[in-house]
Amino acid sequence: MNSLTRRRLLWGLPLGITVLAGGGFAKMLSSLRKGKFDPHKIDLPNLNKTIPNFTLEAVSSPYKNFNSSILKQQTKPVLINFFASWCLPCISEMPILKQLASQLSIWGIAYKDKINMIDLFLKHHGNPYQFLGQDNQGNIGIDWGISGIPENFLIIPGGIIRWHYAKPLDYTAISSLLSLVR
Amino acid sequence: MISNFLSPELGHFTLALACCLAGAQFILPLLGNQKNDFHLMNLAAPLAWGHFFSLMIAFVCLIIAALNDDFSVQNILQNSATDKPLLYKITGIWGNHEGSILLWSFILSFFGILFSSFSHRLSFSLRTKIIAILGGCATGFEIFCLITSNPFLRIWPAPMEGQGMNPLLQDPGLAFHPPILYTGYVGFSVPFAFAVAGLMEKNIDSAWGCWLRPWVILAWIFLTAGITIGSWWSYYVLGWGGYWFWDPVENAALIPWLTGTALLHSTLIVEKREALKTWTVFLSIITFSLALCGTFLVRSGILNSVHAFASDPTRGIFILVLLIIICGGALVLFAWQAPLLPFTALFAPFSREGSIILNNILFCSLATIIFVGTLYPSVLQMINGQTISVGKPFFDKTFVPPALITIFFMAFAPWLAFKKTSLKKLIQPLSFMGIITLVIIIISFIYLHRFLPALATGLAFWVIMGALTDFSSKLSLFKTSFKNNFHRMKNLSLSFYATYIAHIGVAVILLGIIGMAYSQQKIVEVPIGTTLHLAGYEWTLEAVQNHKGPNYLATEAILKINYHHKTICWMFPARHFFPRQQQVITNVAIHTNLIADLYAVLGDSKNINDTSPTYILKLHYNPLAPWIWIGGFIMILGGFLTLIDLYNHKIIKQNSKQNMEQPL
Numbered sequence: 054m055n056s057l058t059r060r061r062l063l064w065g066l067p068l069g070i071t072v073l074a075g076g077g078f079a080k081m082l083s084s085l086r087k088g089k090f091d092p093h094k095i096d097l098p099n100l101n102k103t104i105p106n107f108t109l110e111a112v113s114s115p116y117k118n119f120n121s122s123i124l125k126q127q128t129k130p131v132l133i134n135f136f137a138s139w140c141l142p143c144i145s146e147m148p149i150l151k152q153l154a155s156q157l158s159i160w161g162i163a164y165k166d167k168i169n170m171i172d173l174f175l176k177h178h179g180n181p182y183q184f185l186g187q188d189n190q191g192n193i194g195i196d197w198g199i200s201g202i203p204e205n206f207l208i209i210p211g212g213i214i215r216w217h218y219a220k221p222l223d224y225t226a227i228s229s230l231l232s233l234v235r
Numbered sequence: 236m237i238s239n240f241l242s243p244e245l246g247h248f249t250l251a252l253a254c255c256l257a258g259a260q261f262i263l264p265l266l267g268n269q270k271n272d273f274h275l276m277n278l279a280a281p282l283a284w285g286h287f288f289s290l291m292i293a294f295v296c297l298i299i300a301a302l303n304d305d306f307s308v309q310n311i312l313q314n315s316a317t318d319k320p321l322l323y324k325i326t327g328i329w330g331n332h333e334g335s336i337l338l339w340s341f342i343l344s345f346f347g348i349l350f351s352s353f354s355h356r357l358s359f360s361l362r363t364k365i366i367a368i369l370g371g372c373a374t375g376f377e378i379f380c381l382i383t384s385n386p387f388l389r390i391w392p393a394p395m396e397g398q399g400m401n402p403l404l405q406d407p408g409l410a411f412h413p414p415i416l417y418t419g420y421v422g423f424s425v426p427f428a429f430a431v432a433g434l435m436e437k438n439i440d441s442a443w444g445c446w447l448r449p450w451v452i453l454a455w456i457f458l459t460a461g462i463t464i465g466s467w468w469s470y471y472v473l474g475w476g477g478y479w480f481w482d483p484v485e486n487a488a489l490i491p492w493l494t495g496t497a498l499l500h501s502t503l504i505v506e507k508r509e510a511l512k513t514w515t516v517f518l519s520i521i522t523f524s525l526a527l528c529g530t531f532l533v534r535s536g537i538l539n540s541v542h543a544f545a546s547d548p549t550r551g552i553f554i555l556v557l558l559i560i561i562c563g564g565a566l567v568l569f570a571w572q573a574p575l576l577p578f579t580a581l582f583a584p585f586s587r588e589g590s591i592i593l594n595n596i597l598f599c600s601l602a603t604i605i606f607v608g609t610l611y612p613s614v615l616q617m618i619n620g621q622t623i624s625v626g627k628p629f630f631d632k633t634f635v636p637p638a639l640i641t642i643f644f645m646a647f648a649p650w651l652a653f654k655k656t657s658l659k660k661l662i663q664p665l666s667f668m669g670i671i672t673l674v675i676i677i678i679s680f681i682y683l684h685r686f687l688p689a690l691a692t693g694l695a696f697w698v699i700m701g702a703l704t705d706f707s708s709k710l711s712l713f714k715t716s717f718k719n720n721f722h723r724m725k726n727l728s729l730s731f732y733a734t735y736i737a738h739i740g741v742a743v744i745l746l747g748i749i750g751m752a753y754s755q756q757k758i759v760e761v762p763i764g765t766t767l768h769l770a771g772y773e774w775t776l777e778a779v780q781n782h783k784g785p786n787y788l789a790t791e792a793i794l795k796i797n798y799h800h801k802t803i804c805w806m807f808p809a810r811h812f813f814p815r816q817q818q819v820i821t822n823v824a825i826h827t828n829l830i831a832d833l834y835a836v837l838g839d840s841k842n843i844n845d846t847s848p849t850y851i852l853k854l855h856y857n858p859l860a861p862w863i864w865i866g867g868f869i870m871i872l873g874g875f876l877t878l879i880d881l882y883n884h885k886i887i888k889q890n891s892k893q894n895m896e897q898p899l
């Protein structure tokens with residue numbers, strides 16, 4: 054192989070990469086059309102599986118902390134609600150959560166928050182939670198697969214994630230949730 | 236009467252005509268070049284003009300249809316309404332996919348005539364080829380416009396009222412930022428055409444580099460302006476209090492900006508030293524390709540973004556084919572012809588050339604990091620169906636260190652001379668600057684309590700000092716008489732100032748970013764009359780009132796801001812409800828004194844019918860926030876000065892017609 058051919062092959066590398074990328078994009082587009090590939094999808098690998106093991110940091114005295122083993126031992130369904138005091142949609146979700154609290158036990162996980170802020174938040178907006186822990190580093194949120202705040206999970210006895218809602222709760226979500234609980 | 240003549244049908248026709256003319260602009264001059272037919276080659280410029288005029292008529296027809304509320308045109312029906320304010324009826328034309336592609340083609344044709352008007356002294360065959368290649372790119376986009384995204388399609392029977400525009404777009408910042416950004420993207424088609432034409436000619440020399448530079452700078456100015464205004468828009472319209480979100484669309488603009496900045500620097504070496512030719516050609520091709528690639532990714536719906544254009548995989552396939560033809564074709568030519576280019580001049584590693592190679596390596600690494608971070612989630616989902624999101628933490632960890640290294644070298648790289656520089660001369664000023672920078676880092680660490688912001692503050696001052704040091708040495712400050720200093724200052728080339736102004740712009744942006752890292756915020760739910768304290772200011776919610784806008788209902792809060800018990804301003808954050816779209820838009824209130832921004836957002840209200848309604852307020856104190864955009868505009872100023880300098884030199888060169896010697 055003479056030096057010109059060698060250099061042409063070398064200089065052709067960008068072309069090769071472009072063709073490869075083009076092929077990849079074409080595959081993405083064709084599966085986008087067939088509905089196999091949806092970049093807007095938020096999926097939850099844990100759905101219908103057992104919850105990940107976790108221990109939460111306690112908030113402060115009136116609030117009872119919990120962990121994965123307590124959650125697994127429950128005999129009634131529990132709604133796990135990820136929230137934060139810095140999150141505006143969480144405020145709008147609060148009235149619905151308080152109404153729901155009479156029919157279903159709701160446990161809260163405060164995500165990347167400060168203890169005094171959580172306390173102020175719950176004093177101001179009311180406390181729908183039976184148990185409350187905090188995920189300071191956000192690592193537990195990653196294990197659960199959350200993509201934002203607030204996010205809700207229904208845990209049925211045995212610690213299995215039965216239902217998942219990645220938006221602030223609304224009345225349509227509540228009705229589908231309650232039908233599952235019954 | 237004239238508006239009857241300029242009907243959508245005429246627009247449709249002139250768009251088709253423009254497409255044919257663009258095709259002719261592509262084929263005929265190249266054919267003439269092949270056959271050595273002077274007359275055919277001479278057709279390039281007139282065809283470019285014809286192409287431009289037909290597209291202009293098409294564009295005017297669409298504007299008139301929008302002004303007349305012609306809802307029989309599908310595009311107007313879907314994006315306009317009778318009660319939309321006049322300005323947004325015009326700007327709304329490029330707020331949707333079809334119109335924006337028409338605008339894109341129009342700007343491309345405009346660059347065709349701009350180039351043909353300013354290139355009479357360029358070698359005839361190179362000039363003809365460049366115009367032809369611009370025509371070729373335009374043909375592709377106009378076919379795309381006609382087949383898959385025609386803005387002139389009619390709908391029958393015509394409804395009485397349109398569906399209205401996305402209220403987020405009803406804003407002056409967004410009205411003007413897409414055309415500026417597109418001008419930047421499309422502007423890089425000229426360097427692309429230079430690269431392809433240069434490869435066809437097998438002749439890349441210093442004249443090629445000299446003629447290429449102003450076009451790179453022009454495109455770079457517009458791209459910088461587009462990104463700056465876009466960032467400002469997201470700051471004051473979205474109401475999230477941030478200026479950059481690593482959103483795929485933002486990244487799609489930043490990637491060509493980074494490679495474009497690398498290109499901006501490497502063309503200098505081609506012009507002055509005839510080195511780095513192959514690399515510069517490659518960068519020209521890749522910058523335009525990345526600009527196209529960004530558009531493709533956004534419009535096809537592959538990337539998940541807040542800039543949700545009505546994405547459509549069919550259009551995606553068309554753009555992909557276009558992309559492969561344009562980029563793939565150029566890269567085939569590159570692989571075949573680039574090895575034939577003669578070997579370039581030699582230089583020592585420690586020289587201006589060496590520093591620009593380092594600059595290019597760093598900028599291309601930054602572009603690669605963003606490219607990977609943006610596409611990785613889609614590729615992973617494609618391969619194993621896993622959904623992940625790559626966001627701020629990834630970019631903070633990977634983008635910031637090389638960016639800071641770039642800024643470190645930026646301070647003294649322009650000091651280096653061509654060919655070879657002796658290190659000895661630099662040691663004294665550099666160690667002096669280094670000591671001051673260390674002191675600044677220590678002082679800012681005491682105030683800021685975090686290492687990275689303190690380091691970045693030091694670097695910002697390091698860059699500014701680098702500029703001042705070189706300036707004083709060029710003036711021989713303190714070494715000769717004051718008169719002599721002044722004389723030297725007058726004789727300094729404009730491009731010298733341009734470099735340092737642009738680099739100081741980067742330092743100012745960096746300071747703004749550091750300031751934003753220390754912003755304070757508060758989210759509260761309060762009744763009327765409450766006073767809140769944030770960052771030493773007293774924010775009082777005085778009243779909330781409702782009024783009616785042209786196509787929305789507004790709820791406006793009146794905030795009184797006191798500082799040390801003295802009222803300094805009133806702020807009016809509002810929420811606009813657009814009944815047609817059933818959508819609420821927050822209207823952020825910003826008060827700035829250029830050192831810091833006070834930033835207020837009005838959220839939801841509760842118990843409206845009650846005696847004591849409460850309102851959610853989000854208050855921010857953003858120190859140095861305006862500097863981010865001021866810095867952007869300082870960089871643009873630097874770009875303009877270089878452009879003026881290049882233009883003056885061209886005129887001087889033409890008059891004296893002699894050597895290539897240019898002061899740096």
